[in-house]
Amino acid sequence: MTPISPPEPFTVTTLEGAAAGHDPGLQPDELIHAYRTLLTVRAFDEVCMKLQRSGRIGFSIPNRGIEAVSVGAASALDKSDWIFPSYRDFGMALYHGVRPLEMMHNMFGNGADAAKGRQMSVHFSFVEPLHFVSISSPIGTHLPQAVGAARAFQMRGEDRVCLASFGDGGTSSLGFHSALNFAGVWRAPVIFLCQNNGWAISCPSAKQTASESYAVKAQAYGIEGVLVEGNDLLAVREATRQAVERARSGGGATLIEARTYRMGGHSTSDDPKRYVPAAELEAWECKDPVRWFERYLAGVELWDEGLRERLEAEVMAEVDGAAKEAEQTPAPGLETIFSDVYRDLPTHLRRQGQESFEMAQRLGDPAAGDGAFPL
Amino acid sequence: MTTRTLIQAVNDGLRSAMRADDSVLVFGEDVGPKGGVFLATEGLTEEFGEQRCFDTPLSEDGIIGTAVGMAMNGLRPVAEIQFQDFIFPAFDQIVSEAAKLRYRSGGQYSAPMVIRTPYGGGIRGGLYHSQSGEAYFCHTPGLKVVIPSTPADAKGLLLAAIADPDPVLFLEPKALYRTVKGDVPDDDQPVSLSSLRVVRQGSDVTVFCYGAMVPVASGAAEAAAEKGISVNVIDLRTLLPLDEEGVLAEARKTGRVVTVHEAPRFCGYGAEISALIAENAIEYMEAPVRRVAGFDTPFPNTLEHHYIPDQRRVLDAIEEVYNF
Ligand SMILES: Cc1ncc(C[n+]2csc(CCOP(=O)(O)OP(=O)(O)O)c2C)c(N)n1
Ligand SMILES: [Mg+2]
Numbered sequence: 001m002t003p004i005s006p007p008e009p010f011t012v013t014t015l016e017g018a019a020a021g022h023d024p025g026l027q028p029d030e031l032i033h034a035y036r037t038l039l040t041v042r043a044f045d046e047v048c049m050k051l052q053r054s055g056r057i058g059f060s061i062p063n064r065g066i067e068a069v070s071v072g073a074a075s076a077l078d079k080s081d082w083i084f085p086s087y088r089d090f091g092m093a094l095y096h097g098v099r100p101l102e103m104m105h106n107m108f109g110n111g112a113d114a115a116k117g118r119q120m121s122v123h124f125s126f127v128e129p130l131h132f133v134s135i136s137s138p139i140g141t142h143l144p145q146a147v148g149a150a151r152a153f154q155m156r157g158e159d160r161v162c163l164a165s166f167g168d169g170g171t172s173s174l175g176f177h178s179a180l181n182f183a184g185v186w187r188a189p190v191i192f193l194c195q196n197n198g199w200a201i202s203c204p205s206a207k208q209t210a211s212e213s214y215a216v217k218a219q220a221y222g223i224e225g226v227l228v229e230g231n232d233l234l235a236v237r238e239a240t241r242q243a244v245e246r247a248r249s250g251g252g253a254t255l256i257e258a259r260t261y262r263m264g265g266h267s268t269s270d271d272p273k274r275y276v277p278a279a280e281l282e283a284w285e286c287k288d289p290v291r292w293f294e295r296y297l298a299g300v301e302l303w304d305e306g307l308r309e310r311l312e313a314e315v316m317a318e319v320d321g322a323a324k325e326a327e328q329t330p331a332p333g334l335e336t337i338f339s340d341v342y343r344d345l346p347t348h349l350r351r352q353g354q355e356s357f358e359m360a361q362r363l364g365d366p367a368a369g370d371g372a373f374p375l
Numbered sequence: 376m377t378t379r380t381l382i383q384a385v386n387d388g389l390r391s392a393m394r395a396d397d398s399v400l401v402f403g404e405d406v407g408p409k410g411g412v413f414l415a416t417e418g419l420t421e422e423f424g425e426q427r428c429f430d431t432p433l434s435e436d437g438i439i440g441t442a443v444g445m446a447m448n449g450l451r452p453v454a455e456i457q458f459q460d461f462i463f464p465a466f467d468q469i470v471s472e473a474a475k476l477r478y479r480s481g482g483q484y485s486a487p488m489v490i491r492t493p494y495g496g497g498i499r500g501g502l503y504h505s506q507s508g509e510a511y512f513c514h515t516p517g518l519k520v521v522i523p524s525t526p527a528d529a530k531g532l533l534l535a536a537i538a539d540p541d542p543v544l545f546l547e548p549k550a551l552y553r554t555v556k557g558d559v560p561d562d563d564q565p566v567s568l569s570s571l572r573v574v575r576q577g578s579d580v581t582v583f584c585y586g587a588m589v590p591v592a593s594g595a596a597e598a599a600a601e602k603g604i605s606v607n608v609i610d611l612r613t614l615l616p617l618d619e620e621g622v623l624a625e626a627r628k629t630g631r632v633v634t635v636h637e638a639p640r641f642c643g644y645g646a647e648i649s650a651l652i653a654e655n656a657i658e659y660m661e662a663p664v665r666r667v668a669g670f671d672t673p674f675p676n677t678l679e680h681h682y683i684p685d686q687r688r689v690l691d692a693i694e695e696v697y698n699f
Contacts, residue, residue, distance in 0.1 A: 058499045109499075109677035117677035120501035137503030138461055139433060172432035174464050202409035203430045275409055331677050341672045348641070352670045356681060363687050368680045369497055 007213065009229040009259045012238050015287065017295025024234050025241065026075065028302055034071050034233065035297060037095045038290045039311050041067045043319040044090055044100055048107060048121075051323060052268040057107050061087050061122045065231075065263030068289030069195050070165070071095050072236030073258075076244050077163060082131040084146040084164040087122045088195065092165070097129040100319045104326035116340070117332040140166065140173025143192065147183045150190040150247075161189040161247040163240070169200025171214050180221040180255065187252035191243045194255065195230065197262040202275045215257035223253040230260030231289040234296065260289070334360060379559045382552040384526035385415045385491070388533035389453065391563055393423050396451060399537060401428040403438055403455030412457055413493060413552055439465035439490065443473050446488040446542070453537060459494035459546060460503040466511075473542040474517030489536045489543045494522075495587045495637055496683050497550035501676035507586075507638035507669065512544050513615045513647070519543040519568060520615040524589035526557040528612060531566030538565060548587035555590065569613045571621040577607035580693050581625050583648050584635040585611040588684060592635050595689035604697050614644060619651060626652045630661040631696040637683055640668035662699035665692040 013019045026034065041063050048060035063070070070091030077083070083092050093103065102114065106124050109117035115125050115134065125134035133149075136142060146164035153160040170176060171194060183190050194214045198205060211217060218225025224246065228239040236258050243254035261284035265272040297303035338345065338353040345353075360366075379387060393399045401416055401423075407430040410417030419428035431438050435456055442452035456462045462469070469490065477485040496505035512520050521536055521543055523529040529547070536543040574589060575596050584592040589610050596606035609625050611617065626632050632652060634645030645666035652664055667684045675682055 118502065118673070118675050120499070120504065120676055123501065137501075138463070140464075169433035172434040172437070174434065174436055200404070200433050201412065202405045202407075203433070207430050208432050270412075334678065334681060337670060337672055337675050337678055337681060349671060352640075352672075356670070359688065359691070360681070363691075366680045366685045366687065369499060 007227055009227045010235055010239060011229040011232045012234040013232050013292070013296045015292065017292065017297075017299045019234065019296060019299070022234065022238075024237065026237075030075070031297060031302060034075055034095065035293060035303070036311050036315065037071050037091055038067045038233075038293060039308075040094050040100065040315040040319065041071070041091045042290065043312070043315045044094075044103065047319045047323050049268060051107070056327060057121055059121045060107065060268045061266075062264040062268070063088055063090050065284065065289070066195055066197050066260045067091050068233035068293060069193070069230045069236050069258040069260055072233040073163065073165070073193050073240040073256075075237050076240035077130075077161070079130040080160050081244075082133060082146075082149055082160070082162045084133045084142040084149070084162060085124070085135055086165045086167060086170070086195070087135055088167070088197075089165050093124060093126060093132050096132075098124075098126055098132065099322070101322040101325060102126070104319075104322040105329060108326045108329065109331070110326060110329040111332040111336075112326070112329045113332070116336040118336065140170045140175030142166075143170070143173070143175040143179035144182060146190050147179050147186065147188050150183070150188040151186055154186070154189055159248055161191060161244055163191040163193055165193045165195060167200060168194060168196040168198070168205055168208055168214060169203065170194070171217065172208055180218070180223060180253070183253035184221040184223045187250065189247035190253045191240060191247060192253065192255045193240070194257045195260060196257050197260050198280070199262050199266065199276070201266045201270065213257055215255060218255035223255060225255045225257070227257045227259065230258030231287045231292055233289060233293045261287075376558040377561055378556055379526045380553050381523070381526050381529050381547070381555050382413060382415055384529040384559045385533060385547060386417060386419075387559060388530040389416065389419060390422065391530075392453070392534060392537045393419065393427060395563070398449060399427070399451040399453060400445065401453045401455070402431050404433055404457050405430060406455050411455060413549065415491070415547075416455065435461055435463075435465040436468060439468040439473065442488050442490070443468060443476070443486045446473075446486040447476065447484050451487065451537060453489045453491060456490060456492040458504050459492040459508055460506045462490075462492060462508065469512070469518065469542070469544070470515050474515045477541070478517060485540060486542050487540050489533070489545050491533075491545045491547060493549035493552070494546045495548050495550050496674055496679050497587065499676060499679060502673050505674040505679065507636065509546060509614055509636075510638055510643050513644060517541070518615065519613065520546065521568060521613050522546045522548065522586040523612065524548060524551065524586055524610050525555060526559045528566055528572065530559050531564055532568065532612065534563055535565035535568050539568060543568075546586065550587040551590070566612075569616050569618050571618050571625070572610040572612055574608040574610050575606065577605040577629070579605045579629055580631040580633060580697050581607040581609060581629045582633045582635060582689065582693065583609050583611055583622065583625070585614065586637075588635045588637060591684060591686055592689055594686040595693060598686060598690050599693050602694070604693060606693060617647075622648060622651060623656050626656050627659040630659050631699070632660070632664045633667060633689065633692045633696055634664065635667045635684055635689055637669050639671045640666055641671045643668050662696040665696050667692045
């Protein structure tokens, strides 16, 4: 048997930022919007880290290192498409116009949060400006759902697609197998975006799969598979653009593996120093996706240090302001424990709700914990 | 005796079982070099090597399915599910396979294994890092379900679970991992499964509880004592198979009963205790059994302290049955 040599990820720009005549299909203002989104993700990360360290929120998921994957992929989608995100996709929501304030309401779990403070932080859900489907913690459950939603578009003859995002760890889930299998059989208009960031908490890829890549798994399901350099924003955009085109034109599903690296802990509760080799971090540092995109922008004369400074200050002010406002926003009311379980409140929940109101009135509010999440 | 936290006692139990028996294996997501996300398996890979304490791919179905195969072929798997909320991909392997293997093979095959998993709220984990799913599993003949509430029991019950000939689901109250400390025997003293623990003797009202609700019920009993009510607090420890005679004896003793759990009330474990008493000890009862439980809603995040029964809610129920 001849060993298959691992393919090199597909790139569009060199590390120096040269794109050799590649047409990204984005106008200058759209390129700057993508850049601004990268900086917003970074600012959001930074502010959340500070909020968590000072005990004002319980938990956050750092995006550092993987920003170009979500922003690049999102830039190839229309607002009419649906995203089935993972928890590490801040950039997809922000690119399409979700405001940092809406996300901060979730981080604080306050009464203005779209999910009424019921979910842990970073578990966003939006229907405007695009469908960014409610994030579930159990890994992989959303993948077959994306195929089902895509089938609905297909049946109604709509020119829309679903993009489902997940990690390298997510490829081991039951949902991954079912989703790729169904998508293959149905030629469903769906894009599976595997963000291979090297780690599933403390487990490196070698413990996740014996395959030469995640992209290669597509073959077995009869769908397209692409391996792309995840820190090259335009490469992720191009791979996604082609997959979207295939999906819209009836060509079925694509599995994209975007190879990137998690430049920090799994979450604010994780200490990566316990297991991440420093040398690997260093090797990826020079491929920082934001700096990489800046070099491309500079090459097409859209960027200089001044632009970075101006935009950084702008997005930081916005994110900071959002955090302050979200922190001041009151917690959800007691009734939100009982509403939305069903569309119509059943009798037993009405009774339990009344009992809890009555108890809160009689005995005062129970003591809240400190909200520090250990993972 | 050494003073340990509950999670340290779990670690002690695992270490001790692994030292005593080479066929004991520990595996799951992040349990290897990292030592588990809660550090329950810290240092085990170091001491026993990656052959005996190792990370798996991210698949609960795979973890439990392979554990069943190992168990039927002479190994003693102790599998960790990172959060009980993530056990459901493995529901089939637990409920259809591990629990039924002995029965369906006429006793030719069996699956002696332990599934350890942290359960319960109190860490602002929202819907999927807080659930108490014991009732799903207590409805599964062939499975044993164990929940410790003290460090000594965590070690003793875990040792008994690992030695047990049948599959055991070992639910660890994560809220107590680091908040309770207690003396733990240095040598191995297994605690028999299906035995109750009397937490506190009392003569007016009996409170049945387990896991993270034990300290809550004890606090309520303390507060009740100040009001002149003597409360008998019983830690059930093993939910399946239950020490039914023990429960009935403790219920008859006071004739007034409160059950407490974090899980939703409807079809929750309290209903089983209540039915057991209604069927077998109704003539001793001076008041209806009162159930304190989580609401019949998903587990909220920001308002979790309203959802989880606290001392005030338990005390309220104690007073209600006492004054009935
Ligand atoms: C079914 C399930 N099992 C376990 C977990 C706990 N968990 C949360 S994130 C994670 C690792 C995920 O790794 P990966 O899919 O690579 O995504 P990444 O965090 O690297 O973006 C694990 C094991 C979970 N959320 N769901
Ligand atoms: Mg990963």
